[in-house]
Amino acid sequence: MIVVEDIHVTFGRGTPLEKHALRGVDLTIPEGEFVTVIGSNGAGKSTFLGSLAGDVLAEQGRISIDGTDVTRWDTPRRAGLVARVFQDPMAGSCAALTIEENMALAAARGRRRGLGLALGSDRRRNFRDRIAALGLGLENRLHDRMGLLSGGQRQAVSLLMATLAGSKILLLDEHTAALDPATADFVLDLTRRIVRDNRLTTLMVTHSMRQALDYGDRTLMLHEGRVVLDVAGEERAGLDVPHLLALFAKQRGGVEISDDSLLIG
């Protein structure tokens, strides 16, 4: 469970470029809930996920994950609780290391790293089985450098890596934005499967209204650093893309937006 109480984040405080990116976000996300997050460019979506992960520390407010107050914890310290997949396929893995080395890194997330071998034969076998389950034929390429994989393959492996060590929450920041539509669908289905099988509390940022409604249990819309829409259950089931677009347009000052694709950016 994630409890966020009135958090504020300001970039460049006291400079001409000061940006109040989060202006009092209040949320409770129960264990196992899958939340999709939408909002226009600069709404604060990435900043919000970053504040959950520890990349940016909230200057005001409180964040707790599973009852632990993590407000002042930095990213490495929170890593035992938080797993992530980034938008840029390059960002979430080490291109110069092999696939199995990347997996070994992720498998030790949140644990003390000692002088034991990172890749014992048991672990190798386990990795091979896990990656075979993706159905991408990567099980014979464990020694290949991660940089040799396509963007979609890298995102799929990144998702798998997110599950190698236990975690409480999964943060996905437009993790399919850099992929072609077919690959994006594959990665989204994989996401759904992984979230369900591991019962992860998940936040997924997307620019697609369709995805925001089709996936998960609850949808948030952020605008100018605030949550302006929070729907779940019946109310959400009754929404469709035009409704959402209308709401979205209203937040942006009444400008009509007719097509989902306009928002992909």
Next chain:
Amino acid sequence: MTEIALFGAIEIGLVYALVAIGVYLSFRILDFPDLTVDGSFPLGAAVCAVLLIAGVNPWLASLAAALAGAAAGLVTATLNVRFKILHLLASILTMIALFSVNLRVMGRPNVALLMQDTVLTPFYGLGIPDHIVRPLVVGVIVAVVVLLLARFLSSEFGLAMRATGVNARMARAQGVDTDAHVYAGIALSNALTGLAGALFAQTNGFADVTTGIGTIVVGLAAVIVGETVLPARTLALALVGCVAGSILYRLAVQLALSADSIGLQASDLNLVTAVLVAVALILPRLRAKASRSVSRSPSAAK
């Protein structure tokens, strides 16, 4: 080249192989251009020489030299990580400071080791010529270092250190305390350099504050030569490449110096090394440019 000169080149190549491995750790693995080695090499030599003269066991003196090197590395890492000074500048500050420190340690610009026991002493009496004993002993030490380091870098801690250099953001998201790994890596790099300085003092019989000048460039040259002759797919091979590169570099230098027709003197060494490293750094760029323009021309023809 005479036999003595040949073994001499191998010996000095092996001593500097430890510097090359240190440079590989900082420049390649941590992506941290660290010039501290210009100071930590003579620091290691100075600490070792002074301790040997004080009658300390040579192995302990060598260990102390490595620890002194590690401390120098920690200073650089602290300036960079804690106080956010650019890594190059941080290491230059430490390097300059070490020049004074080294003078303090020795009390004068150079110290000769004449009658003192060194790690080599027990091996001189075995009937093998001295000029072969030295590279043999140093070679064994280098081999042990390579094995230990290869094992270290394939541990969970070592893997996290490599990730720190490749993609710090990802490493942090995986719970790696990247700052701690920079401290550890730069300390280790300079510890190896300090040990190299100690071996230099013991094989050459002196320590001198000026021996540090250009250490970084020699180390880089060795790394680059190694990468060229032995494009390594695995980490252990890359470390072996550093050793091979260091020896080959010294052999090439020895050859150039002994060929009278070229007319080079020992004092031209730094110039030759700098040119070699510059060329090695420029070449891949030119090659990339060439292949880009080749691949561009067919598409332009369409």
